[in-house]
Amino acid sequence: MRTRFDEQLRQLNVELIRMGSLCEEAISIAAKFLEGDKKAPVDKVFALEHEMDQLEHDIETRCMRMLLQQQPVARDLRIISAALKMISDMERIGDQAADVAELTRYVADTVAQGRLHITKMAKAAVMMVSESVEAFVQGDLDLAHKVVAEDDTVDNLFIQVRGELLQKLKEETGDPEAILDLMMIAKYFERIGDHAVNLAEWVEYSITGQHKSDEHHQDL
Secondary structure (H helix, E strand, O other): OHHHHHHHHHHHHHHHHHHHHHHHHHHHHHHHHHOOOOOOOOOHHHHHHHHHHHHHHHHHHHHHHHHHHHOOOHHHHHHHHHHHHHHHHHHHHHHHHHHHHHHHOOOOOOOHHHHHHHHHHHHHHHHHHHHHHHHHHHOOHHHHHHHHHHHHHHHHHHHHHHHHHHHHHHHOOOOHHHHHHHHHHHHHHHHHHHHHHHHHHHHHHHHHOOOHHHHHHHHO
């Protein structure tokens, strides 16, 4: 029985890695287009989003089957519970990557400096998602903590982008609508960073049984 459960856990890890890689690919494609790579297949992001939606359903079904058939306890139960939470965040990352892809076509010639920092945000977000999934698969608490700390980089870049774009609006240099679209793109990448932090916090829960929300309740 345990051998079968271990195989199901292994397959769960494989599917989570796949979903994480789809998130990374979607974000990276949008970032390349923003960098000026006109050959970046932006339309592929929407197909990737659809595949992520399907994977979320498949993983959710697998987890529910494991809960019903195996009745796991202790850490095994935490791993499955964390996986269910993580796929929800990854699905939201896919949605936001698609939102970015939709907006990229409107900002191609707007504010090069702003784009530079936004693409830095995208690369940082990709790294955070990748490391969160790796931390889950490896049971690496230190790597999960590293992801949480890296969110400061994304937040600081967002503040920098917002300041630059607001200055452009004040100076009335550039297309105002495109500048606002670029601001939204930056906000989406900031949110992706937040979702990556959520992933890392659920990894921590799967290992320790403690979650940030528990700390919040203890402080009340």
